[in-house]
Amino acid sequence: MASYESGADNPLLSVNYSIPFDRITAAHVEPGVRQLIGDAARRIAAIVEDTAPRTYENTLLALEQATENLDFALGVVRHLEAVATSPEMRAAWNAVEPESSAFYSQIPLNEGLWRQLKRYAETSEAKGLTGPKLRFLTKTIDSFRRHGADLDAAGKERLAAIDVELSRVTTKFSENVLDSTNAFELIIEDEAKLSGLPPSARDAAKQSAESKGVAGWRFTLQAPSYVPAITYLDDEQIREQLYRAFSGRATEPERDNRPLIATILELRREKAQLLGFADFADFVLQDRMAHRGERAARFLEELKAKTVPFYEKENAALEAFAGRKVQPWDISYYAEKQRRALYDFDEEQLRPYFPAGKVVDGMFDIVQRLYGIRVEARDGVPLWHPDVRYYEVKDLDGVLLGAFYADWFPRETKRDGAWMDAFLTGVEKPEAPEPHLGCICGNLTPPIGDKPALLTHREVETIFHEFGHLLHHVLSRVPVKSLAGTAVAWDFVELPSQIMENWCWERQALDLFARHYESGAPIPEELFGKMVRARTYRGANVQMRQLGFGIVDLQLHREFDASRDGDVVAYSRAILQSFVPAELPDNYAMIASFSHLFSSPVGYGAAYYSYKWAEVLDADAFTRFRDEGIFSPETGAAFRENILSKGDSEDPAELYKRFMGRDPDPDALLVRSGLIAVG
Numbered sequence: 001m002a003s004y005e006s007g008a009d010n011p012l013l014s015v016n017y018s019i020p021f022d023r024i025t026a027a028h029v030e031p032g033v034r035q036l037i038g039d040a041a042r043r044i045a046a047i048v049e050d051t052a053p054r055t056y057e058n059t060l061l062a063l064e065q066a067t068e069n070l071d072f073a074l075g076v077v078r079h080l081e082a083v084a085t086s087p088e089m090r091a092a093w094n095a096v097e098p099e100s101s102a103f104y105s106q107i108p109l110n111e112g113l114w115r116q117l118k119r120y121a122e123t124s125e126a127k128g129l130t131g132p133k134l135r136f137l138t139k140t141i142d143s144f145r146r147h148g149a150d151l152d153a154a155g156k157e158r159l160a161a162i163d164v165e166l167s168r169v170t171t172k173f174s175e176n177v178l179d180s181t182n183a184f185e186l187i188i189e190d191e192a193k194l195s196g197l198p199p200s201a202r203d204a205a206k207q208s209a210e211s212k213g214v215a216g217w218r219f220t221l222q223a224p225s226y227v228p229a230i231t232y233l234d235d236e237q238i239r240e241q242l243y244r245a246f247s248g249r250a251t252e253p254e255r256d257n258r259p260l261i262a263t264i265l266e267l268r269r270e271k272a273q274l275l276g277f278a279d280f281a282d283f284v285l286q287d288r289m290a291h292r293g294e295r296a297a298r299f300l301e302e303l304k305a306k307t308v309p310f311y312e313k314e315n316a317a318l319e320a321f322a323g324r325k326v327q328p329w330d331i332s333y334y335a336e337k338q339r340r341a342l343y344d345f346d347e348e349q350l351r352p353y354f355p356a357g358k359v360v361d362g363m364f365d366i367v368q369r370l371y372g373i374r375v376e377a378r379d380g381v382p383l384w385h386p387d388v389r390y391y392e393v394k395d396l397d398g399v400l401l402g403a404f405y406a407d408w409f410p411r412e413t414k415r416d417g418a419w420m421d422a423f424l425t426g427v428e429k430p431e432a433p434e435p436h437l438g439c440i441c442g443n444l445t446p447p448i449g450d451k452p453a454l455l456t457h458r459e460v461e462t463i464f465h466e467f468g469h470l471l472h473h474v475l476s477r478v479p480v481k482s483l484a485g486t487a488v489a490w491d492f493v494e495l496p497s498q499i500m501e502n503w504c505w506e507r508q509a510l511d512l513f514a515r516h517y518e519s520g521a522p523i524p525e526e527l528f529g530k531m532v533r534a535r536t537y538r539g540a541n542v543q544m545r546q547l548g549f550g551i552v553d554l555q556l557h558r559e560f561d562a563s564r565d566g567d568v569v570a571y572s573r574a575i576l577q578s579f580v581p582a583e584l585p586d587n588y589a590m591i592a593s594f595s596h597l598f599s600s601p602v603g604y605g606a607a608y609y610s611y612k613w614a615e616v617l618d619a620d621a622f623t624r625f626r627d628e629g630i631f632s633p634e635t636g637a638a639f640r641e642n643i644l645s646k647g648d649s650e651d652p653a654e655l656y657k658r659f660m661g662r663d664p665d666p667d668a669l670l671v672r673s674g675l676i677a678v679g
Helices: 026-049 057-066 068-083 087-106 111-121 131-146 153-183 199-211 223-232 236-247 258-274 280-285 293-322 328-343 356-371 457-474 494-505 507-513 525-533 539-558 568-577 610-628 633-644 652-660 667-672
Strands: 186-188 217-219 373-377 389-395 400-407 419-424 436-441
Touching: 026 057, 026 068, 026 087, 026 111, 057 068, 057 111, 057 131, 068 087, 068 419, 068 436, 087 153, 111 131, 153 258, 186 236, 199 217, 199 223, 217 223, 223 236, 223 328, 236 328, 258 280, 258 539, 258 568, 280 293, 280 539, 293 328, 293 539, 293 610, 356 373, 356 457, 356 507, 356 633, 400 457, 419 457, 436 457, 457 494, 457 633, 494 507, 494 610, 494 633, 539 568, 539 610, 610 633, 610 652, 610 667, 633 652
Parallel strands: 400 436
Antiparallel strands: 186 217, 373 389, 389 400, 419 436
């Protein structure tokens, strides 16, 4: 049994802007979190028992502050379990997550607290609220109702049980994906089998093998290893082996996510219906821009109808180019060869121009020009891994706006994908703004030997994307913490991130950071021209892939019935088949590793359409930067003021309209994707 430090020595018990990652261990998690749950429960009980007249401070503000320490500690532990997991940390997290989930689930079910909130809502002070405080009250009341405040005792008991079980099974889902990804490796000893693979990927595979003490070249299912292999290897059998392993992750007997998905869907459906909604999509989307599952589904279907004619032409052209029936593990391979033939463009030619350090520095230069901020690296801060870097964000007058950690490279102790997270959200105060603290993480191509990390263009876009989320957090200027930063509707939250990717395609912006790692030369004009011409290559396939994910998500959460539809993997595969230009194998089980949907109680469940919704917004919003200057400080100031600084303090549709002067133009995305003629 673990020996725990005394409470006074537990670094999770106090909120610290300089998080002591060098001191936090798994042994701190259970006693720390349990103590903080108790502290938060006592604060909430104090609100309930307080007989003083209701005010904003002793009701809404007190409720918001009641869980701040617990929120912080859970965020730190959740983060460590994602980026530096160990058997001990996993066990500790699995022990406290159900307890914390049960605690949070009980908050809107607390009758005394609900009574105090309703009492405050009837006061003259509450009826006189305006701006963010009024929005906070309205959203809090709505949230309590949406989470069961008006249920009877039996309903509340069942809802709390559902939330605890959802936390447990979604955590297990995420663990299975990580474990399944790490369980696979392919060692190739015959160099002839590496035909077609670029030197950068060969070197990475060699380094990976050496790190494991084996001879040859080692391939894994982590993106920096898998993507080049499936795209470039001439050996079809190896591509097929990798594809089947990747698309079948988390279906092995000891790590099988299929029964977990069925459980998650059923629990979500029961929760939604218990709360009076037709399905989980309507429950989730009520306070998002789409509002209802039907509207989100119609949006995706309309985009699909506009995309299909282009999609069919692209697929016919690819099969003609390949001269054979294309298999799923052939698509990336032949598409890359076709692109090279059509545009004389090989993405690997760009890699030497994207050393990770220069990319990050150039990105900081861009946002300084746009938003009047300075990003500076700082040493001497406790970190969870030597690869991690720490930065401060300041206004040009030196005021600290926030700070963040950046962790870009894959490890076996780190979950896959890329994400941004918030540790601390500051509050705008008259005397001085409180600084924010967050992190951005990815799984990009790591350094090889004495070379810097040389990235693909898509990986460059990933850095810009996550930093867009980070800017939304650190540039927030909202007087209510619960409405600050990225705490916005999830079909709006991707606008600040996705719009940042546009600067990865502009010559003026690229010249700030796209420099050859040896010579320092910018991307040659001929190569840049090829890159731009190839941008919309197979744009319909790219769009259909995302539409497929969004549609299968909504159908699972709106229509799937296990008793009628049977196996959830087969059901999902049948839907996704119409979005993939090759016949999917019977063991295709991508849904079993779809962490966006199933690795947390809500996540992007019933809301994956958000990416396409936000793409429409970002494609349209960038037209203002394109027309007024991609480095225009005036346009940047308008975007910072109306979008980045506002969080959820106002309706997102109004914020967008304020920046653009009109509603979004849905055709902007089709134009950018090459799926509609300009003019």
